[in-house]
Amino acid sequence: MTGSARRPRAFLLYRESALRRDALRQPPGTAQRYSLYGLDELAAGGLDVHHNLEAGDAPVQSKVAGSVLDRAVQAAGGYSGDFRSVLASRHLANAADVVFSTVDTVGIPLVLLARARLVRTPIVYAAIGLPERIEQLAPRVVRLYADAYRRPRAIVAYGWGEVDALRAWLGENGPPVHFVAFGVDTDAFRPVPAAVPDSDVVSIGADLRRDYALLLSLAERRPEWTFRIVASRDHVRVLSSAPPNVTVEFDLPFALTHARLAAGRVVVLPVQENSYSGATTVLLQAMASAKPVVVTRTAAVARGYHLEDGLNCRLVPPAAPAALEHAISDLLGDPERAIAVGARARETVVQHLSWHRYTDTIRELLLSACGPITVRA
Incomplete structure (x- = not known):
């Protein structure tokens, strides 16, 4: 039996929004697809990429369970998120080699479910305002959240202020917290000499x-x-x-x-x-x-x-x-x-600060998190 490499499977978790739905309807390479956090570039870079918005509406059981968990987390003094979407995608996430959580709205439920052993796939977590959310936790659940956030393989933040705050909170036993500068498509956004100032x-x-x-x-x-x-x-x-x-x-x-x-x-x-x-x-x-x-x-x-x-x-x-x-x-x-x-x-x-510089960095973090992938021939 010989082993051959296959494309690593990456599953991206997005927050449901009209902006993202509109971006997904646009052809690859168009400017508004920046809100997909490199979906096209990751696929072009050798990853087998899927995401939670590919499916239709969440099943009834995910909606019910998500509502129950949301109420339970809030009643305990925690900070909640979109449990419904994460639960609906859990089997797809567990079938992947790495999960990229792009925003805290889905990331918070994801790490809490990982702590409960319901999500087993390595996680790369993008934090966008996580320290401000942690400040809102009731004291009795701070330790639980810290334990949950020590489970991702890596945490990404787009500002050094957030990196410093998360490193201080998670301490030496936390996962690596990386500063990644966000990027921009410099072909889509360029000077418009014909624009008339209004x-x-x-x-x-x-x-x-x-x-x-x-x-x-x-x-x-x-x-x-x-x-x-x-x-x-x-x-x-x-x-x-x-x-x-x-x-x-x-x-x-x-x-x-x-x-x-x-x-x-x-x-x-x-x-x-x-x-x-x-x-x-x-x-x-x-x-x-x-x-x-x-x-x-x-x-x-x-x-x-x-x-x-x-x-x-x-x-x-x-x-x-x-x-x-x-x-x-x-x-x-x-x-x-x-x-x-x-x-x-x-x-x-x-x-x-180009878009490709940003997406190349995310790609390397995802590949590092999932490690070598082989299939048996």
């Missing part, structure tokens, strides 16, 4: 750490500037009080959002301090598009993203209205400087 300031983003209240207060102080904000409906309450010089749009399709990005003179991304969100996805898309960007220096992007204040972006402290106003004014008032900052921004992402 606003002085454009700000785009859905995550709850965006500081839109700070941006609105600035708009009130600077009525001569025009603002456009593209957000999710999670921000309706804050943005309902926008002044007249602010245009607000919710839940735009990807192509329209891309067009709004291209039509802003300056991209402004104010973020509240946190370990994981630095408006990273939009930041990289704007930089690849050679846009001048003003972004908050959070722990998520202060290290590892090659950001240099005044050279390839403008970095401002969190909750600092005067600094934010000054940085925007600096770029709006000096178009040549803004163009130079944008050009260097694109150079930075092309050299250091």
Whole structure:
């Protein structure tokens, strides 16, 4: 009997969302498939890749069991997630050689089920705000969660602030926690010379750490500037009080959002301090598009993203209205400087933060987690 290599089977767990469903309907290579965390590139790189959204609706038994587990976890003082989706995919996950959990919504149930020996496949876990979730745990379950999170083969975080927090929490007995810089498709996101500016300031983003209240207060102080904000409906309450010089749009399709990005003179991304969100996805898309960007220096992007204040972006402290106003004014008032900052921004992402660099790193982590694979001939 001889052994021959086969393609390692990787199973990707996604959070259910309209964004991801739309991305899956697009052909491989299109820009909006960034939300699939390298699905196409992993398949092209030699992995046999499947994911939880390939199936239809979850079976009734998974829905019932998921609801029971969700209530039990919350009643115990834990932080829950989408148990239903993970339970529905458990057999497929166990048939794989490695599971890549792409977000905490599915990752938390996954590691808890692994602790209960219901998921046996090696796990690579992407953390996106896990320290903030751990802080919400009741003291009586912190040790249980720490034990669960020592089971993945590797944990990935996209900001050094989150890496530092997770390493401190898990200690020497924890799995390796890797910083992996997120990436951007520099072919899909590139300068659009034909774009006609329609606003002085454009700000785009859905995550709850965006500081839109700070941006609105600035708009009130600077009525001569025009603002456009593209957000999710999670921000309706804050943005309902926008002044007249602010245009607000919710839940735009990807192509329209891309067009709004291209039509802003300056991209402004104010973020509240946190370990994981630095408006990273939009930041990289704007930089690849050679846009001048003003972004908050959070722990998520202060290290590892090659950001240099005044050279390839403008970095401002969190909750600092005067600094934010000054940085925007600096770029709006000096178009040549803004163009130079944008050009260097694109150079930075092309050299250091490409999408292939990101997906190659994820691929290597998945292959390392599953180890050598052979089948008997």
